[in-house]
Amino acid sequence: MKKATFFAAMALGLTACVANPASNAPAPAPETSAVPMITIYHLExxxxERVVWLMEELGLPYELKYKRGDLRGSMAMVHALGHEMPMVPTVVIDDQILVESGAIIETILTRYAPGELTPDIASDDYPVHLMWMHYAEGSLAARLFSDYRAWRTNPPTERSMFVDSEAVVQFAENHLAANPWFGGQAFSSADIMMLFPLNVATGLNLVDETKFPSIAAWKEKVQSRPAYQRMLEVARPDGMIGSLPPIEVRPPSERKPR
Ligand SMILES: N[C@@H](CCC(=O)N[C@@H](CS)C(=O)NCC(=O)O)C(=O)O
Known part of the structure; x- marks a missing residue:
């Protein structure tokens, strides 16, 4: 059983050309820092998985640390780092310990792969992409897990008047009914951020999967990407382990009129 897996660096296509409005000459490409070893502390x-998938999409080298089939053992490796916020992912770049998957992804893209998996900053897609980058954790995962806790401890019998799991997933469904990707016209890191909470939503039975056909079609598309498949091989070699139990009954999805 491997504790760490190393991947060889692949060739990078990192140049991005931005027009310089003042001189009409092309602006210099953003500088790409040399890529140091990036160590990803992982739970299957x-x-x-977002960070592993990102690195596979970019063909960047990384070291993966986890105990296969042993979530507690993998968490113990994170605790051993001594960081005050032991969460997964924790990523070490040079000697700096980082948490928060969105911030980790943005750091890696901005420093080591400028212009990759991000719409052009001047495009209409850019703010949309950034919104989904943040929505994934800020509104979607937060509300899914708060509903999950409520339904496990004190199951509601009526639909909440607040923005609930169904509403946060519906917003994503509506976007995907009109756009091929969360970042608009092209696959981007927003798609990488959004997959985990959308799998949580259906996996824990927080929403009725059949009501969200655009999300289902998008999941098939992203999960069949070669980089996603490579991620599964190294980061989830035995399939899903230690899943939380799904909720049994959801409240009705119709809201009572106020
Ligand atoms: N917003 C954080 C959430 C990190 C998080 O909660 N990770 C979970 C695993 S998916 C974790 O560390 N759980 C262990 C714990 O809460 O003790 C991110 O996006 O990185």
Whole structure:
């Protein structure tokens, strides 16, 4: 059983050309820092898969640390780092310890792969992409897990008047009914951020999967990407382990009129 897996660096296509409005000459490409070893502390089937998937999409080298089939053992490796916020993913770049998957992804893209998996900053897609980058954790995952806790401890019998799991997933469904990707016209890191919570939504039975056909079609598309498949091979070799139990009954999806 491997504790760490190393991947060889692949050729990078990192140049991005931005027009310089002042001189009409092409602006210099953003500088790409040399890529140091990036160590990803991982739990199978959890948010750290985002970072592994990103690295596979970019063909960047990384070291993956986890105990296969042993979520507690993998968490113990994170605790051993001594960081005050032991969460997964934790990523070490040079000697700096980082948490928060969205911030980790943005750091890696901005420093080591500028212009990759991000719409042009001047395009209409850019703010949309950035919104989904943040929505994934800020509104979607947060509300899914708060509903999950409520339904496990004190199951509601009526639909909440607040924005609930169904509403946060519906917003994503509506976007995908009109756009091929969360970042608009092209696959981007927003798609990488959004997959985990959308799998949580259906996996824990927080929403009725059949009501969200655009999300289902998008999941098939992203999960068949070669980089996603490579991620599964190294980061989830035995399939999903230690899943939380799904909720049994959801409240009715119709809201009572106020
Ligand atoms: N917003 C954080 C959430 C990180 C998080 O909660 N990770 C879970 C695994 S998916 C974790 O570390 N759980 C262990 C714990 O809460 O003790 C991110 O996106 O990285």
């Amino acid at each position: 089937g959890r948010r750290s």
